Structure formats: C-alpha cells, structure tokens
Amino acid sequence: MTLTVLFAASNEDWHNYSRALNKAFTEADLNAELVTNAPPDDVDYIVYAPTSALQDFSPYKNTKAVLSLWAGVERIVTNDTLTFPLIKMVDPGMTQSMVEWVVGHVMRYHLGMDSHIVNPRRKWEWHSNPLAQERQVCILGLGSLGTAVGNQLRRMNFRVSGWSRSAKKLDGIETFHGSDGLCDALATGEILVLLLPDTAETENTLNRQTLAQLPKGAFILNPGRGPLIEDAALIEALDSGQVAHATLDVFSTEPLPQDHPFWAHPNVTVTPHIAAATRPVTSAKEIASNIARGEKGEPFFNLVDRARGY
Ligand SMILES: NC(=O)c1ccc[n+]([C@@H]2O[C@H](COP(=O)([O-])OP(=O)(O)OC[C@H]3O[C@@H](n4cnc5c(N)ncnc54)[C@H](OP(=O)(O)O)[C@@H]3O)[C@@H](O)[C@H]2O)c1
Numbered sequence: 001m002t003l004t005v006l007f008a009a010s011n012e013d014w015h016n017y018s019r020a021l022n023k024a025f026t027e028a029d030l031n032a033e034l035v036t037n038a039p040p041d042d043v044d045y046i047v048y049a050p051t052s053a054l055q056d057f058s059p060y061k062n063t064k065a066v067l068s069l070w071a072g073v074e075r076i077v078t079n080d081t082l083t084f085p086l087i088k089m090v091d092p093g094m095t096q097s098m099v100e101w102v103v104g105h106v107m108r109y110h111l112g113m114d115s116h117i118v119n120p121r122r123k124w125e126w127h128s129n130p131l132a133q134e135r136q137v138c139i140l141g142l143g144s145l146g147t148a149v150g151n152q153l154r155r156m157n158f159r160v161s162g163w164s165r166s167a168k169k170l171d172g173i174e175t176f177h178g179s180d181g182l183c184d185a186l187a188t189g190e191i192l193v194l195l196l197p198d199t200a201e202t203e204n205t206l207n208r209q210t211l212a213q214l215p216k217g218a219f220i221l222n223p224g225r226g227p228l229i230e231d232a233a234l235i236e237a238l239d240s241g242q243v244a245h246a247t248l249d250v251f252s253t254e255p256l257p258q259d260h261p262f263w264a265h266p267n268v269t270v271t272p273h274i275a276a277a278t279r280p281v282t283s284a285k286e287i288a289s290n291i292a293r294g295e296k297g298e299p300f301f302n303l304v305d306r307a308r309g310y
Pocket residue numbers: 071072073089090094098140141142143144145146163164165166167178195196197198199201202223224225249250273274275276277310
C-alpha cells in the first residue's frame with residue numbers, strides 16, 4: 001500500500017524539502033507519495049508548517065499524525081480541529097545550529113568582545129576576562145535544545161545551570177524546576193539563555209519581578225520565543241543596568257516593527273529569528289523515521305502534549 005503524505009507548508013518550503021523528504025522516504029523503505037494536494041480521506045500523514053493555508057484538520061478523518069516542520073508548536077497546538085497526534089520537530093541540524101548560535105553569543109559576552117572589537121574612542125582599556133569555569137550560564141528550558149546547549153557549554157568549562165518544568169538530572173549541570181525553583185535558577189543567570197516554548201504558563205517568564213532576581217549586570221539571550229519576555233520590563237532593566245545587554249532573536253511580533261524600542265536601544269542586539277532553522281536533509285530523516293515507527297505500530301517520538309502546550 002502506498003502512503004499519502006500531504007505536504008502543507010509554503011511554496012518555498014516545498015522547494016526546500018520535497019527532494020530531501022522523497023530521498024528520506026526511500027532510504028527508510030517507506031512506500032510513500034509526497035503530495036501538496038489530495039482528497040482528505042486519502043491522507044495518512046501531514047508534514048506541516050503554520051504558514052500553510054491548511055487550518056481546518058477536521059476533514060482528515062484517516063490521518064495518523066501531523067509532523068510539524070517547526071520545533072515551536074504554539075501556532076498549531078491550540079487548533080481544536082486537530083484531534084490526532086501532533087509531533088514537534090527535533091532535528092539534529094537545527095540543534096547544532098542552536099548550539100552554535102548560543103555559544104557564539106555567549107562568547108561575545110564572556111570575552112567582552114564589544115569593548116575590544118567596537119572601540120571607536122581607541123581606548124586602551126585592559127580587562128582580564130574570567131575563565132569559563134568562573135562564569136555562570138543559566139538556561140531556562142532543558143528540552144532537546146536547552147540540554148544540547150548546556151552540554152556544549154559544560155564541555156567548554158562554563159558553570160551551567162538550568163530550569164525546567166519537571167525535575168531533571170543532567171551530568172555536570174545544576175538543575176532547578178517548577179515555579180519554586182525559578183528564583184534560585186535566575187540567581188545563577190550571569191548569562192541567561194531562554195529556550196522555553198511559548199505556552200500560557202511561560203508567557204512573561206521574564207518580568208519586573210523575575211528580572212530583579214538576576215545578578216546585577218546580567219546578559220540575556222533569547223532564541224526561544226518573544227512572549228517569554230515582557231518587553232517594557234526588559235527595557236527598564238536595561239536602562240537601570242540590572243541587565244547589561246540582551247541579544248534577542250525572537251519577538252512577540254515578527255518581523256520586529258520598525259518603531260519598536262529594541263531596534264534603537266544601545267544595549268540590545270536584534271537578530272531576525274535566525275538562531276536555528278530546520279534543516280531539510282536532517283529533518284527529513286527524522287520525519288521518515290517517525291512515519292516508519294507509526295507504520296510499525298511503535299509510539300511516535302517527540303509527541304506534543306496538547307494539554308501542556310509543548
Ligand atoms: N529561534 C529559533 O530559531 C528557534 C528554533 C527552534 C526552536 N526555538 C524555540 O525553542 C523552544 C525550545 O525547543 P525544544 O525543542 O528544546 O523544546 P522542548 O524539548 O519541548 O523543551 C522545552 C523545555 O521547556 C521546559 N518548560 C516548558 N514549560 C515550562 C514551564 N512552565 N516551566 C518551566 N519549564 C518549562 C520543559 O520542561 P520539561 O523538560 O520538564 O518538559 C523543557 O525542558 C521551542 O519551543 C521554540 O519556541 C527557536
């Protein structure tokens with residue numbers, strides 16, 4: 001029997017993914033046809049991005065799972081017409097990209113690169129940088145991305161801590177969890193990295209109260225999602241020096257509006273949601289192997305918990 005896999009994403013995504021997906025299906029011994037259009041009753045799986053016109057899943061009575069091309073599923077998880085399993089993207093290529101983005105920006109702060117590289121007044125100012133083992137990096141969110149980032153920073157000798165919803169044991173990483181653990185986690189956030197999903201519970205995780213729990217002069221990296229931070233509270237914390245600098249990759253409104261104060265703030269770096277794109281070749285293999293699991297009656301990897309929202 002030939003499986004019908006509906007590709008529901010943008011035309012650009014089709015251009016980028018179709019060849020990689022077809023190759024991955026062949027390599028996984030899947031007899032699957034990748035299409036952009038099919039009668040809903042015939043569709044076995046849907047490869048999906050929220051940029052697709054498909055928003056009503058109710059006609060897809062025989063579909064076994066939706067496989068998201070994105071790691072963040074906040075734009076699909078609340079869709080009540082989706083009643084079958086939703087699988088989020090966990091992609092080794094994306095993970096590597098996130099690790100590289102975070103490590104690069106952590107090193108900018110750690111080495112004080114701005115004062116040496118951007119030095120318009122030609123000041124000969126000598127500072128001895130602390131070593132990595134003297135620098136604390138805290139990661140809010142210890143999922144697939146936060147854990148990979150934490151492990152890499154630990155290998156580089158940083159003192160790494162992290163915070164998650166459930167308790168975790170990770171080699172060499174100090175862990176905190178739950179709302180009771182947030183305050184202690186933030187106190188370790190000399191450099192704070194946000195890798196939480198966007199859910200009702202994580203909205204405004206960084207607000208006036210929580211920003212005040214960070215060590216004075218903390219640095220913030222947000223490659224997670226914009227709503228994790230209350231923008232006005234961050235601007236206040238930057239103006240007061242409570243936060244020394246923030247590098248923000250994601251925003252509540254994207255593209256970041258031209259009149260948003262983040263653009264003009266001297267202590268904010270804006271990057272245009274580039275930290276970690278899904279990579280077609282590596283992600284196609286993950287999609288194919290998850291479909292193969294489904295066909296063998298094995299549980300899917302990376303299922304979204306609809307009640308939790310991630
Ligand atoms: N900027 C980019 O280019 C880019 C690219 C990819 C992903 N992202 C963002 O990165 C996010 C994280 O991705 P991921 O794959 O690592 O997600 P994940 O595997 O689902 O991990 C999410 C982590 O957040 C924790 N968490 C969730 N709700 C929480 C709460 N209320 N309190 C405390 N901790 C909570 C989870 O705790 P438990 O471990 O206890 O469940 C888990 O450790 C995505 O949701 C997406 O928004 C951004």
